[in-house]
Amino acid sequence: MVSTYDHTQFERHCEPLTAFLQRLRESHERKFDEVLSLAQLQLDDECRLGHNGAEFTGRGIAALAHLVDMPPAVVNWLSARDYDRELSQFVNSELIRLKSQDAQANRADRRVFARFRGDGQGRLYCRGLFSDRYAAVDSWPLMQMVTDSLTREEQQSARVHRMSYDGDELTASLFWPGSERMVNGEAYRVGVAVQTSEVGTLRLRVSAWIGRLVCSNGLIVNSDLGEFVSRRHVGRIDMQELAQGVRGAVACAMEKADRALVQLDSARNILVTDADRTIVQLSRELRLTKDQTRAWLDGHETTINEPGVREVSAFSVVNGLTRGAQNHEFEATTRSYMEWLAGRILAPSLDSSESGMGNWWSELQLRARSLSDEVVAGYRE
Structure with missing residues (x-):
C-alpha cells in the first residue's frame, strides 16, 4: 500500500457545520416520544408495534427483549431466521405475564417511555424503550448548543470532521477559524469532540480535541479535570444548565487542546x-x-x-x-x-x-x- 503524507485524507473527512446542522434538524423534526402501556407494546405477526405499526431498530428490539427478560441470543436467533411470528408470540405472552404480575401485586400500570423516528419515506421506527428516569438530549439540540457557543463568523466557517450519525447516535469533531496549529513543522487542528446517544448507549460528552492532519486521526483530551461536559442520560437534565456547561467547554477547548498538544510533542x-x-x-x-x-x-x-x-x-x-x-x-x-x-x-x-x-x-x-x-x-x- 502506498502511503502519502499530505492533508488530503483529513480534508476528505470534513464538511461545513451549516450543512451538517441542517441535516440534523431535518432528522430531528421526524422524531417524537410517547409514553405507552404494556398493552400498547403488543406486536403484530410481522414484529411491528401494533399500536402504530412502527418497526423496531436493533437497539429498539434489544430494549424490548430486556423489558420482557428475553435473552438477546434468543432474539437474534429468531430474527436472523425470519421467525417474526414466533418472536411476536413470545414477546406478547411475556407482556401479558408482566401485566398480570403487576395486577396481582397491586402495582400501578407500568408505563414505558418510547422513542420513535421516521425516515422521510413514511416508515416509522421504534428506537428505544426506557423508564421515566431517562433524560433525553437529542443530537440536534446539543449541536445547536455547541454552535451557539461560537461567533457568527466562526459558525459560518466551522467544519465537522469524521461525523457519524445513524439517527440515534452521534460522534463528531468540530473546528473553526483560529484552530490551526504548527508544532515542529507538523500541522494540527484543535477544537471539540462531541458525542451523544438518543437511545442511552453513550455518555453525553463535549471535550477538547486534537486532529493530526498528516494521518487524519484525532485525540480526545483527558477530561478528568472536570472543565468539560460529561454525563449519563439519567435523572433530570436542566437544558439551560447544560447549555452553560457546553459554552464553557467550547470556550476553554482551544486552551486545553494546546496544553495537551505540548504534552503530545513532549511524548516524543x-x-x-x-x-x-x-x-x-x-x-x-x-x-x-x-x-x-x-x-x-x-x-x-x-x-x-x-x-x-x-x-x-x-x-x-x-x-x-x-x-x-x-x-x-x-x-x-x-x-x-x-x-x-x-x-x-x-x-x-x-x-x-x-x-x-x-x-x-x-x-x-x-x-x-x-x-x-x-x-x-x-x-x-
Missing part, C-alpha cells in the same frame, strides 16, 4: 524500549478487545514508518492507538472510545510535566515486563 522525548509489550500491557489494563489491540499494534507500526517519526516513543504508542481507531471495521463509537483512551494514556493529567509523564510511562513499562513472550505474540497471530 519519552522513549519506549518494547512497544509491543507496552501496548499489550495497556490494552489489558484498559480492557480492550483482541481486535482493538491488534489494530493498535498495526497503527503503531504505521506510525513508526512515517518520515517524521521513526523512533519508538510514548508519542508513537499514543498515535498508534488513534491510528488503530480508524480501522474501517470498527463502529464510530469504538473509534471515539479509542481516541478518548489515547487522551487518557498520554499523561496522568493536563497539569503533568514532561518528567511526570516520563515517570508514568516508566512505571507502565516496568509492569509490562511481567508479560510473557507467548502472551505478547498471541496478539500478533
Whole structure:
C-alpha cells in the first residue's frame, strides 16, 4: 500500500457545520416520544408495534427483549431466521405475564417511555424503550448548543470532521477559524469532540480535541479535570444548565487542546524500549478487545514508518492507538472510545510535566515486563 503524507485524507473527512446542522434538524423534526402501556407494546405477526405499526431498530428490539427478560441470543436467533411470528408470540405472552404480575401485586400500570423516528419515506421506527428516569438530549439540540457557543463568523466557517450519525447516535469533531496549529513543522487542528446517544448507549460528552492532519486521526483530551461536559442520560437534565456547561467547554477547548498538544510533542522525548509489550500491557489494563489491540499494534507500526517519526516513543504508542481507531471495521463509537483512551494514556493529567509523564510511562513499562513472550505474540497471530 502506498502511503502519502499530505492533508488530503483529513480534508476528505470534513464538511461545513451549516450543512451538517441542517441535516440534523431535518432528522430531528421526524422524531417524537410517547409514553405507552404494556398493552400498547403488543406486536403484530410481522414484529411491528401494533399500536402504530412502527418497526423496531436493533437497539429498539434489544430494549424490548430486556423489558420482557428475553435473552438477546434468543432474539437474534429468531430474527436472523425470519421467525417474526414466533418472536411476536413470545414477546406478547411475556407482556401479558408482566401485566398480570403487576395486577396481582397491586402495582400501578407500568408505563414505558418510547422513542420513535421516521425516515422521510413514511416508515416509522421504534428506537428505544426506557423508564421515566431517562433524560433525553437529542443530537440536534446539543449541536445547536455547541454552535451557539461560537461567533457568527466562526459558525459560518466551522467544519465537522469524521461525523457519524445513524439517527440515534452521534460522534463528531468540530473546528473553526483560529484552530490551526504548527508544532515542529507538523500541522494540527484543535477544537471539540462531541458525542451523544438518543437511545442511552453513550455518555453525553463535549471535550477538547486534537486532529493530526498528516494521518487524519484525532485525540480526545483527558477530561478528568472536570472543565468539560460529561454525563449519563439519567435523572433530570436542566437544558439551560447544560447549555452553560457546553459554552464553557467550547470556550476553554482551544486552551486545553494546546496544553495537551505540548504534552503530545513532549511524548516524543519519552522513549519506549518494547512497544509491543507496552501496548499489550495497556490494552489489558484498559480492557480492550483482541481486535482493538491488534489494530493498535498495526497503527503503531504505521506510525513508526512515517518520515517524521521513526523512533519508538510514548508519542508513537499514543498515535498508534488513534491510528488503530480508524480501522474501517470498527463502529464510530469504538473509534471515539479509542481516541478518548489515547487522551487518557498520554499523561496522568493536563497539569503533568514532561518528567511526570516520563515517570508514568516508566512505571507502565516496568509492569509490562511481567508479560510473557507467548502472551505478547498471541496478539500478533
